Structure formats: structure tokens, C-alpha cells
Amino acid sequence: MSSVANACRHVLLTADPAAKIMAARRAAREWRLGRLESRFDCSMPDAPARPDQPVLLPPGHMPKRKGAGSQRNRVNMLHALAHIEFAAIDLAFDLIGRFGEQFPCEFTDDWMRVGADEAMHFALLARRLEQLGSYYGALPAHAGLWEAAEKTKDDVLARLAIVPMVLEARGLDVTPATIDNFTKANDSRSAKILQRIYMDEIRHVSYGTKWFESACRGKDLLTHETWKSLVQSHFRGGLKGPFNDSARSRAGLTTDYYA
Template sequence: MTLPPSIASVGAACAHVLLTPDPAAKLMAARAVARAWRLGRLAHRFDAAMPDRPARPAAPELLPANRMPKRGRIGSDRARIAMLHALAHIECVAIDLAFDLIGRFGGEFPSAFTDEWMRVGADEAMHFALLDRRLRQMGSHYGALPAHDGLWEAAEETAHDALARLAVVPMVLEARALDITPATVERFEHVGDSASARILRRIMIDEIRHVSAGTNWFGWATNGLGLNAANHYQILVKRHFRGTLKPPFNDSARRQAGLTEDFYVPLAS
């Protein structure tokens, strides 16, 4: 897929991804934008407003988290499909989160910020493709089940502040995935679904890099403002994150990402 000739800037390209409703087309748009940036075809210019909400397809139906159906034990095909569908939805929204971060806040950072988050956006598109393909192998597809909109609610809460966005999305929500994915992989392996387990292991390797990107740029920005990174992180999480940080934490994976215990342990419930 190539971008329309009218799209010549990073800002316009990011808005294009967000305004593409069809998941398959969004995946292709994300890849095309990341490639165009890598090849030097997009000006480092932020001349397009990011939408308040991305365009969404008719399916999946978006429900409040407390109305989501229970998935049940992962041993059944139905429960495994439900788990993979939930993860596919997270990755689909993560495409929008990556490109919204660039388009909304990229002008506040050096071009290396755009380099890194373009790679993240391309990763999220690949993750979504892997999960949707696995769902189809199991007789389902993305959109077949309802999903919840909690990830984009976090984006709305932090739409005014780059540091708040970095603190809440990569450094809380994506870091949480580092905590829970190993146990999820074990459950898939235990029931003999090694194909799904391999996908989740691959995604987790990439997610360590994504958390690292958030942590590194958060540190860059707080250092420039003369702020203590861990203290300011705690202030922003208390202010903008609606949930709680619950142990157990995958301290090893978090440490690989540069997210050390002095950031999150003081916030643990």
C-alpha cells in the first residue's frame, strides 16, 4: 500500500492512520506510513490535528469493561479465541496510540522520537496481523466478539500532555503486559496451543522495547525540565491513571526496559 500523494508530512500521515476505520486497511496504512518515513518521503512537520477519537469499524462492539462477557477457562477453544480476540483489540488500538503519540506530540521532541515510535507503530501493526491470522486459523476473526475501550480512554485522559501520555500508556499499560504475558503463555502451552504461545512470546519481546522507548523519552523530557523522573512519573500516574498498579510485577522485564522499581513500587497497591 502507498500513501495518497497529498500526504507529505508526518502529521498528515499519522492522522491518515487514525482516520482509517477498517482494521486491515489501518494495518496497511500504518506500514505504509512507517515505510514512507524511513525512506525520507515525509517532512518532519506536524500540520494536521489528531482526531479526538480514531475512526472505528462497525465491529467489534465496544462495551464498558464491566459489561464484557467472562472468558472462562483457557482450556476451551471458545476461551482461547476470546483471549486472542481481546489481545488483537489491544494491538489494533495500539496502532492508533503509536501514531497519535507521534502526530500529537512529535513536534515537542527531536526527530529520533518519530523514528522510534514509527518502529513501534509498525510493530503494533505486525502484532495485530499475527493475532488476527491466528483467530482465522481457529475459525474466528477480529470483530467477532465485543471489546472494551479502556486503552483509548487513557489516550483521551492524556491528550494534553506528552509526559502524561508516556507515563500512562507505555510505562503503565504496556508495562502491565510484561507482568501478565508470561503466565498467559504458560496457560496456552499447558493446553497444547503452542502456536498462540509463540505469537505471545514474540509480542512480549517487542513490548520490552516499547516500554523502553516510553521510559527513555520520559527520562529525556524530564531531564530537560530539571525534574526527577521517578517522582514526576508517580505524580502523573496518580493524576491520570484510573486503575491501580497491582503486583506481582515482572521486575526483570521491566528492568530490561529501564523501568526500575523506584518508579512503580511506591505506587503499588
């Protein structure tokens, strides 16, 4: 029987988007059915494999995204979101493969579900791009998404603090307005996809908060103070509002953390 670490490594080393979706879904299904051993017997790669497209640019070199009024602008926005979800697949499986041995099996349960969700989100957005006459890879994307993983590769508390509790939580802040913009542009199909992603991301942030607090308890650390210290030392630029306090609270990320 293969190990969970090998399954995660396979996802990370799969470059082709369609194949990565299949690998992520297969890993989550095999884990759920008890066909993967809870063994962490191989290391995760320093960086995931990437397809030839999209061309990756430094974040500061990316063109500014505009509103959803025109189809071109909507395609630009959907492409950017698809790239985020594509990277999120790797972030979920790297979290399991790199740090899962430090936690009970429930940790792997939760993040396998996240990995499968991210694969589904990417598939929905990629298909929507094709319906609008484009495709994933047609536009440049920024290369900064893996930076958070690189900076926190040796510290699970930092990884949980930054990836789900900062980066994904920021999605909770901005997605409602994006959904509203697509709705106003009479693009209900895209709006429904974004609504589905938004609801799933609340759960993803809740997993981050749950396991961050669990790890803090295990180390006898104060959760809010530890989180603030980790964000200050690992997240460049600081937190910027406005914050979606309601969605964050549903995910357990109360204002005690970020106010």
C-alpha cells in the first residue's frame, strides 16, 4: 500500500493542470477509502512542478485588474482566480506531506478534503474560462503564491498562520464584492462558481484556525499573540482591511487575532 506522503509528492510533481486535478482527487479518494498508509516516508519537493503556461511574473509586474464590466475584464479576473486555486492544490498537499506526521490523522482528513476542494475549484474556473473563449495559461500570472510556502517550510505554526489564516482569509474579505460585480455584469454562471468557492473557503480557514490553535496548545503558546508575532515576521506588507468580520468569525478567526 502506498503512503500518504508519496501521494502528496505525486500531486506536487504533476505539472499538467488536468493531470494535477486527477492526482489530487485520487489522493483524497484513496485516503478516504483507507487505501493510503499514514506514513511520511519521503520528503516534499522544494517547489511544485509547473506547466509551461501561464508565464509567471513577479507580483509587481502584473497588469492591474479592472472591474467585471466587460467580458475581457471578467476573463482576466477568472484567470487570476484560477491561478490562485491551482497553487492552492499544491499548498494543501504540501501541508499534509510536510507536516502531517506531527498531527493526528484528522489533520490529514481535513487537508485532503481541502486539496480535493481546490482541485474542484480550479476545474470549475478553467471550464468557465473555456466557455468564455479563453483558457488557463492564456494570460500571465504572478509567481508570488509559493513564496509563503517557501518561507514557512520549516515551521507548521507559521504555515498555518500565513496560508489559511492570512492568504485564504483575505479571499473571504474580497470575494463578496467580486461576486456582486459579476452579478451586476449579468454573468450569473461565474457568480455561482465564486459563491461556491467562497463558502468552501470559510471551511478552509476554519481548518487553519482549528489546527493552529491545536498546535499552540500543544506547545503551551498563547494563540493570538503567537499568530500576531508570526504574521509580523513572515508576512510582508502587513494586514490590510476592510475585513469580512462575519465570515472570518464563522471560520473561528475572531477579531482578537487581527483587530
